Amino acid sequence: MNPLKDITVAQWAYAAALMDGEGSFSISHGTGKSKAGKPYPLFDSKVMVSNTSVALMEWLKDIFGGYYYASVKHVSAKAKANGQNSMKTCYRWIANTYSLQDWFVRGITPYLIIKKRQAEVALEFLSLFGQHNPGRRQELRETMLALNKVGSPEANTSGVSSGNDEIKIESELSGDIESAPLVTATA
Numbered sequence: 001m002n003p004l005k006d007i008t009v010a011q012w013a014y015a016a017a018l019m020d021g022e023g024s025f026s027i028s029h030g031t032g033k034s035k036a037g038k039p040y041p042l043f044d045s046k047v048m049v050s051n052t053s054v055a056l057m058e059w060l061k062d063i064f065g066g067y068y069y070a071s072v073k074h075v076s077a078k079a080k081a082n083g084q085n086s087m088k089t090c091y092r093w094i095a096n097t098y099s100l101q102d103w104f105v106r107g108i109t110p111y112l113i114i115k116k117r118q119a120e121v122a123l124e125f126l127s128l129f130g131q132h133n134p135g136r137r138q139e140l141r142e143t144m145l146a147l148n149k150v151g152s153p154e155a156n157t158s159g160v161s162s163g164n165d166e167i168k169i170e171s172e173l174s175g176d177i178e179s180a181p182l183v184t185a186t187a
Helices: 009-022 054-064 077-081 098-111 116-127 134-148
Strands: 023-033 039-051 067-074 088-094
Touching: 009 023, 009 039, 009 054, 009 098, 023 116, 023 134, 039 054, 039 098, 039 116, 039 134, 054 067, 054 088, 098 116, 116 134
Parallel strands: none
Antiparallel strands: 023 039, 039 088, 067 088
């Protein structure tokens, strides 16, 4: 992370669009043990973008820092429906420190549309760094889980089921196509 680096408005806005579409905010929970063997709660936040473009991952790393790695190979549902079996590598860019997460999320938050509330929860979680407050961390984790749940208004997936129903993309629905006036060149 280089907070002195000049990041343009366009770069922040593009990164926000990536987070809205292909990114995720999460807060995980686990249990650690002290040297005496006493269990204690552990919480961690993640800010990441997944995509099949290595060029995009390089751009994120070059502009904002962090790192990326190849996570999984998969065949998209659309490719399977078209009889394709080739697998693309999916990459994941990670804001790998709390200070980078804080800087990055603060930079993109004004431009977020879909995941603005998740960003606000992430920032509150990050503000607790160095404080012993497992109760508040758990509340923020539960809030983030609810925001990320499929079908939540913030996840913008209401009405989408996980069954075998055919899902139509808006541009594929013939009723959504509007006629535009014919434009002709004049001499």
